[in-house]
Amino acid sequence: xxxxxxxxxxxxxxxxxxxxxxxxxxxxxxxxxxxxxxxxxxxxxxxxxxxxxxxxxxxxxxxxxxxxxxxxxxxxxxxxxxxxxxxxxxxxxxxxxxxxxxxxxxxxxxxxxxxxxxxxxxxxxxxxxxxxxxxxxxxxxxxxxxxxxxxxxxxxxxxxxxxxxxxxxxxxxxxxxxxxxxxxxxxxxxxxxxxxxxxxxxxxxxxxxxxxxxxxxxxxxxxxxxxxxxxxxxxxxxxxxxxxxxxxxxxxxxxxxxxxxxxxxxxxxxxxxxxxxxxxxxxxxxxxxxxxxxxxxxxxxxxxxxxxxxxxxxxxxxxxxxxxxxxxxxxxxxxxxxxxxxxxxxxxxxxxxx
Numbered sequence: 001x002x003x004x005x006x007x008x009x010x011x012x013x014x015x016x017x018x019x020x021x022x023x024x025x026x027x028x029x030x031x032x033x034x035x036x037x038x039x040x041x042x043x044x045x046x047x048x049x050x051x052x053x054x055x056x057x058x059x060x061x062x063x064x065x066x067x068x069x070x071x072x073x074x075x076x077x078x079x080x081x082x083x084x085x086x087x088x089x090x091x092x093x094x095x096x097x098x099x100x101x102x103x104x105x106x107x108x109x110x111x112x113x114x115x116x117x118x119x120x121x122x123x124x125x126x127x128x129x130x131x132x133x134x135x136x137x138x139x140x141x142x143x144x145x146x147x148x149x150x151x152x153x154x155x156x157x158x159x160x161x162x163x164x165x166x167x168x169x170x171x172x173x174x175x176x177x178x179x180x181x182x183x184x185x186x187x188x189x190x191x192x193x194x195x196x197x198x199x200x201x202x203x204x205x206x207x208x209x210x211x212x213x214x215x216x217x218x219x220x221x222x223x224x225x226x227x228x229x230x231x232x233x234x235x236x237x238x239x240x241x242x243x244x245x246x247x248x249x250x251x252x253x254x255x256x257x258x259x260x261x262x263x264x265x266x267x268x269x270x271x272x273x274x275x276x277x278x279x280x281x282x283x284x285x286x287x288x289x290x291x292x293x294x295x296x297x298x299x300x301x302x303x304x305x306x307x308x309x310x311x312x313x314x315x316x317x318x319x320x321x322x323x324x325x326x327x328x329x330x331x332x333x334x335x336x337x338x339x340x341x342x343x344x345x346x347x348x349x350x351x352x353x354x
Contacts, residue, residue, distance in 0.1 A: 278317040
């Protein structure tokens with residue numbers, strides 16, 4: 001197929017969610033302005049134990065290289081489940097409902113918390129191109145209970161979805177907790193979004209017996225071609241009456257030190273939510289996205305008693321088949337002699353309770 005200008009722009013836009021390199025017409029984010037630290041040089045954030053994002057040349061090599069093997073996904077998959085959550089979950093129980101991709105509703109101690117909420121049809125800076133949804137959200141937007149808190153891990157389009165945040169602000173006006181710099185993009189788009197920005201290791205009280213700590217993760221962030229790492233990225237440790245939940249929205253594995261450090265600083269962990277998808281080709285994705293084998297190693301490193309899988313099956317960001325991550329997760333668990341029930345892959349609309 002010839003590479004027309006429109007197809008080139010569409011393909012570049014399609015990589016935005018996975019690698020943060022959208023098309024050149026996207027205005028760059030306003031810059032974060034804060035003190036220099038061990039992971040901020042005064043202009044850009046960095047992970048001392050991570051890896052820099054891929055170059056534009058490497059992006060083009062992946063997109064247009066002659067050896068690319070991209071498996072087509074079905075146009076649409078009908079959900080087997082649909083959740084209608086209760087208004088609140090009181091006491092020490094934690095109820096987790098899988099919306100899809102990285103979006104979860106967590107209910108505990110009378111609080112309703114959303115993780116990286118995305119109800120949009122595309123995760124892209126434009127409406128005509130970029131990764132599109134392949135199934136309905138596991139909870140219809142109108143079925144959501146009153147949302148108190150939203151946690152947004154970083155600025156990539158499949159995690160920081162401004163249209164969804166605006167809808168939530170209009171309907172519920174929740175607190176939005178996010179790493180440094182992402183609040184600028186949110187408020188610039190909609191002043192009604194109640195964004196609060198925090199650094200790695202900051203602990204934020206959310207309610208009685210509930211708090212969240214932002215922790216380093218092996219990733220990076222961008223929303224435009226010229227704003228790479230000008231906003232921070234993070235994972236979350238959520239303290240609940242039932243124990244601590246480790247929520248990793250996007251991460252490479254590296255040598256596993258990020259996961260071991262969380263275990264040392266925050267263990268024991270009752271539950272880990274770990275990404276298993278968007279990992280092919282490995283030469284390109286290894287540093288920023290775990291595959292299922294990596295995720296099983298991350299579970300061992302963090303020491304969580306139970307794990308749930310996400311970041312798969314909703315938006316085609318990379319080259320593997322829609323069902324490949326779940327199949328490979330089962331194989332990786334078997335190879336590591338870990339019971340499959342210890343690391344479950346829910347379908348959208350399914351619920352897990354702690």
